[in-house]
Amino acid sequence: MTKINIMALRHSAFYSPLLMTMAGGFLKAEGLEYHYDVATPDKTVPDSIANGSCHVAQSAVATRLVELEKGIDSDIVHFAQINARDGxxxxxxxxxxxxxxQKLIGKRVLVDHFFQPLAMFKYALFKQGVDAPAVEFVNVGDVNAIDAAFRAGQGDYVHQQGPAPQQLQRDGFGHVVASVGDAVGPVAFSSLCASREWCKTDMASAFLRAYKKARAYVIEAPAVDIARQEMDAGFFPSVDPEVLAHTITDYQALGCWEPETAISETSFEHLQDVFLHSGQISRRYAFKNVVVRV
Structure with missing residues (x-):
């Protein structure tokens, strides 16, 4: 077995196509044994790809847009979509x-202030006819701090990735009322990235074969079966199995996981609409400078 090092920018059921590539045995069938890490401020996706400790990572196409805006040169390219909507x-x-x-007007919302979730939330408000300054954005920190703050009584609403809000509902602290993915529509949200050089390797081809099979599986398989395998792999030790299955069902229903693995130019342009609106980029960038076909 050949070892493949996989990293996630964030860990969530939202990334089940990648998680099931590992948990479902699809990599093993291609002769690959995975090592999985979640990025930290001291161990980032770009640094890990650059130093060779990570072969492929879950990230976001938007990370490259922000780098281009800042004039940062990078060998990292995005070669497959994970999610075609905000999660x-x-x-x-x-x-x-x-x-x-409109019910958010004048309310305190604990908003995830990481660059892409924040841009998407603002764009959702815009699409739904709500002026962002009319909503009180509350920044309490990272995902764990957001969850703890809402459970402690802060805020009228909370903005989270699954399964966190579904677990809140199960525990009696909140009730899921809306999806940003529904409000924004299709967009190049999360993706798989690697170095240009790695994308040309046999390992990359084997990984992509496994990923395509796992992706087809999570689109069609019962959510309870997906959840069981992810739990067995140790991916969600503190999440209720029924909550995890419910979250996966939500993502299947939203259409986050499309059959096509390639990142489309249309979804890329929609992403640029979001980031132009947020002011995080000042102009459009060429598709070929961000995305490759493997």
């Missing part, structure tokens, strides 16, 4: 079957 949800304090985005 964040809004949860409220009380059930609200009649929720509308």
């Amino acid at each position: 964040f949800f809004l949860a409220s304090r009380e059930p609200d079957d009649a929720f509308s985005w």
Whole structure:
């Protein structure tokens, strides 16, 4: 077996196509044994790819756009999509079957302030006819701090990636009322990236074969089966199995995981719409400078 080092910028059920590439035995069938890490401030995706400790990583096409805006040169390219929509949800304090985005006006929302979730949330407000300054954005820190703060009573709403809001609901602290993915629509959200050189290797070809099979599986398989395998692999030790299955069902229903693995130019341009609106880029960048076909 050949060892392949895989890194995630963030760890979530949202990335089940990649997680099941590992947990579902698809890599093993290609002769690859995985080592999986989650990035930290001291061990980033770009640094790990550059020093060779990571072969392939879950990241976001937007990371390269921001680098290009800053004039940063990089050998990292994005070669396959993971999610074709944003995977964040809004949860409220009380059930609200009649929720509308206008209800956020004047309310305190614990918003994930990482660059892409923040840009997407602002664009969702724009698409839904809400002026961002009319909403009180509360920044309490990282994903763990956001969850703890809402459980402690801070904020009227919380903005989180699954399965965190679904677990909040299960624990009686919140109720999922909306999806940012629904509000924004299709976009090149999360992706797989690697060095240009690695993308030309036999390992890359074997990985992509495994990934395509895993992706097809998570689109069609019962969520409970996917959740069981991810739990067995140790990916979500503190999440209730029913909550994990519910979250995966939500993502299947949203259409986050499309059959096509290639990142489309249309979704890339939609992504640039989001980041132009947020002011994080000042102009459009060429598709070929960010995305490759493997």
